[in-house]
Amino acid sequence: MVLKSFVEVHPDSHFPIQNLPYGVFKTESDSVPRPGVAIGDYVLDLSVIALAGLFDGPYLRNSDCFNQPNLNKFLGLGRPAWKEARVTLQKLLSAKEPILRDNASLRQKALLPMGNVQMLLPIAIGDYTDFFASKHHAKNCGIIFRGPENPINPNWFHIPIAYHGRASSIVISGTDIVRPRGQGHPAANSLPYFGPSRKLDFELEMAAVVGPGNELGNPVDVNEAVDHIFGLILMNDWSARDIQAWEYVPLGPFLGKSFGTTISPWIVTLDALEPFASDAPEQNPRPLPYLVEKESKNYDISVQVSIIPDGQEHEYIVTRSNFKHLYWTITQQLAHHTINGCNLRPGDLLGTGTISGPEPESYGCLLELTWNGQKPLSLGGTTRTFLEDGDEVIFTGCCKGDGYNIGFGKCSGRILPSPP
Numbered sequence: 001m002v003l004k005s006f007v008e009v010h011p012d013s014h015f016p017i018q019n020l021p022y023g024v025f026k027t028e029s030d031s032v033p034r035p036g037v038a039i040g041d042y043v044l045d046l047s048v049i050a051l052a053g054l055f056d057g058p059y060l061r062n063s064d065c066f067n068q069p070n071l072n073k074f075l076g077l078g079r080p081a082w083k084e085a086r087v088t089l090q091k092l093l094s095a096k097e098p099i100l101r102d103n104a105s106l107r108q109k110a111l112l113p114m115g116n117v118q119m120l121l122p123i124a125i126g127d128y129t130d131f132f133a134s135k136h137h138a139k140n141c142g143i144i145f146r147g148p149e150n151p152i153n154p155n156w157f158h159i160p161i162a163y164h165g166r167a168s169s170i171v172i173s174g175t176d177i178v179r180p181r182g183q184g185h186p187a188a189n190s191l192p193y194f195g196p197s198r199k200l201d202f203e204l205e206m207a208a209v210v211g212p213g214n215e216l217g218n219p220v221d222v223n224e225a226v227d228h229i230f231g232l233i234l235m236n237d238w239s240a241r242d243i244q245a246w247e248y249v250p251l252g253p254f255l256g257k258s259f260g261t262t263i264s265p266w267i268v269t270l271d272a273l274e275p276f277a278s279d280a281p282e283q284n285p286r287p288l289p290y291l292v293e294k295e296s297k298n299y300d301i302s303v304q305v306s307i308i309p310d311g312q313e314h315e316y317i318v319t320r321s322n323f324k325h326l327y328w329t330i331t332q333q334l335a336h337h338t339i340n341g342c343n344l345r346p347g348d349l350l351g352t353g354t355i356s357g358p359e360p361e362s363y364g365c366l367l368e369l370t371w372n373g374q375k376p377l378s379l380g381g382t383t384r385t386f387l388e389d390g391d392e393v394i395f396t397g398c399c400k401g402d403g404y405n406i407g408f409g410k411c412s413g414r415i416l417p418s419p420p
Contacts, residue, residue: 002403005093006101007111009040014398014407016040017093020086021231021266021408024070025117033069033120038266038409039093041114048110054092054099057084070124071267075211075230076346082211082230086271119265121172122233123209123347128165128261129337130205130237130253130351132156133328135281137356140368145245157285160328160336165237165351166258173234173264173411179389179418180259182243196418197240197256199373200387203354204305204364204395206323207235208330209267210348214338222335223294226270228344229330232323234264234303234395234411235351241367241386263349264395264411272406276300276399278324290339291332298324303355303397305364309379310390316379319369321355321362323397389417 005017015021015038025043026033036043046066055061059081065074074081092100100107132138135152142151155161171177179200184193211230214220220228237257244256280296301323306315333350354364363369366386370376373385387393395411 003090004095005039006095007040007042007093013040014405014409016404017090018401018404019268019272019406020089021268022071022122023265024120024122026120027112027117035066035071035074037089042111043114043117045110045112052106055088057088059084071122072124072347078212079227082269083271119172122265122267125167125170125347125349126345128167128170128349129162130165130353131328131333132161132353133326133333134354134356135327136325136358137354137364140356140363144367144372158288160333163252165261169258170261170263173262175262175413176416177238177260177413178416180240180243180255181418182240182255183246184242185246192246197243199241200415201239201241201366202305202393203237203239204303204319204321205235205237205351205354206232207263207352208232208334208350210344210350211346213345214343216343217341219338219341220335222291222331225331225334228334229270231267231269232273233267234397234408236262236393236395236411236413237351262411262413264408266409268406268408273299273399275401276406280329281327291336293331296329298326298329300324301397301399303395306394307379308392309382310388312380314380315394318377319361319363321357321364323355325355325357326352387415389415391415
C-alpha cells in the first residue's frame with residue numbers, strides 16, 4: 001500500500017512522504033535558524049512539532065535536538081533516533097492521521113510554504129574530506145594528464161584516495177562563487193601565469209553526512225560504517241583546473257579547490273534511499289581485509305548538470321550520470337578514513353569525488369566533457385570549454401520509485417568575476 005500524505009504533493013515532486021529530507025531554515029519574520037523536513041512544497045518546522053510534544057518516543061522525548069541552529073545534535077544521536085523521527089514524521093504527515101491534519105492552528109504554525117523560507121547550511125561542518133571514488137573519472141583524468149599507457153596509479157585500486165578540503169568555504173545552494181585567482185603553468189621559459197583562473201570547472205559530486213563519530217584511535221569497522229552515515233547531499237566541488245594542475249605535485253589540491261564548494265540544502269537519509277540500494281561494482285583486485293564488506297552497495301541515484309550561460313535564460317543539460325557508478329562505496333570511504341585512528345565528528349562531510357559514468361555523455365566535469373578544452377560544448381548558440389563569468393551551474397539528483405520520487409532539490413551557483 002502506497003503511503004500518502006494529507007499535504008498535497010505533486011507527482012513530480014522531489015519531496016513526497018517517502019523522502020522527508022532534513023534541512024535548516026529561517027523566515028523573514030523569525031530569523032532564528034531551526035531544523036525542518038521537506039514535504040511537497042512545504043517545510044515542516046520540527047521545532048514546532050517538538051514544542052507540541054509530538055516526538056514522544058524514548059530517544060527524542062526529552063531531547064532539544066530540534067531546537068538547535070543546525071542538525072549536528074540530532075546527527076549525533078544515531079540511527080535509533082533517526083528511525084524514531086522518521087516513523088513519527090511519516091505518521092504525523094500521513095493522510096490517515098488527524099493530529100496535525102485536523103489541527104488548523106498547529107498546521108499553520110508547522111507547515112510553511114517553501115517560498116517563504118530561506119534555506120541555510122543544514123550542519124556545522126567541522127571537517128570536509130573529498131574522495132576520488134570514480135574509476136571512470138580517475139581513468140579519464142589520468143589519460144588527459146599522463147597519457148593512456150597507465151592512466152590510473154596502482155595504489156588507486158587498493159585504497160580510497162582522498163584529500164582534506166576546506167570546510168570554511170562550503171556554501172549553501174544559490175550562493176555566488178567568485179572566480180579565483182592563482183598561479184598557472186608557465187609557458188616556455190617564462191614565469192608562472194598569475195591572474196583569474198582560465199579553466200574554472202564544476203565537479204558533479206555527492207557527499208555523505210557523518211552522524212555519530214568515533215573516538216580518536218578507534219577505527220570504524222567497514223561493516224558498521226553505515227551506522228555512522230546519516231544521509232547524502234548534492235555537492236559541487238568547484239575546481240580551477242589551471243591552478244590545480246600547477247600546484248598539485250607533490251602535495252595535492254590546495255587553492256584550486258578551496259575557494260568554494262556548494263552543497264544542496266536537503267539531506268536525504270539513508271533510510272529513504274534504502275529502496276534504491278544497488279550492488280556496487282566488482283572490485284579487482286580484492287581490497288585488503290579491512291575494506292571487504294559483507295554487503296557492498298551503492299544507490300541508484302540519477303544525477304545531472306545543467307548550465308545557464310551568461311545572458312541567457314535557458315538551461316542546457318550537459319551531463320547525466322549515476323551514483324551507482326562509484327567504485328569505492330561511502331562505507332568503505334568512511335572506514336578507510338578512520339583506519340589510522342582519525343576521529344570523525346557529527347556534521348563532517350565526505351565528498352565522493354566526481355561521479356563520472358562510462359560514456360562521454362555521463363562524464364562529471366568540463367575537464368572530461370571537453371577533454372581539457374579540446375572539444376567545446378555547444379550551448380544554444382554559444383560554446384564552452386570551461387565556465388565563464390555569469391554562468392550558472394545547476395545540479396539535480398533523483399531516485400525513481402513506484403509512483404514517487406526521492407529527490408535532493410537542487411545545488412546551484414553562479415560565477416562572479418574575479419576582483420580587480
